[in-house]
């Protein structure tokens with residue numbers, strides 16, 4: 768499968784996990800009611816959610832800047848907490864294939 772496509776698909780999967788519960792207004796970790804636009808009810812649940820995603824998707828994701836072809840190693844946590852915008856990519860270390 769095309770690499771970029773595969774990464775796009777993984778990102779969509781991540782978003783689905785993320786929004787499944789919060790769409791219903793429930794904490795993604797403990798099912799407590801939360802306010803709209805939030806994922807988790809507390810700092811503890813937020814950390815639990817990040818741990819969950821790191822287990823599901825890895826500690827860091829390979830994200831390619833399609834304008835330069837350079838791949839960056841972006842922490843899963845940063846994607847969850849800040850989203851991912853193209854202008855931030857260059858602040859992450861470059862990806863090295865092991």
Ligand SMILES: [Zn+2]
Pocket residue numbers: 794795796797798799807808809812
């Ligand atoms: Zn919670």
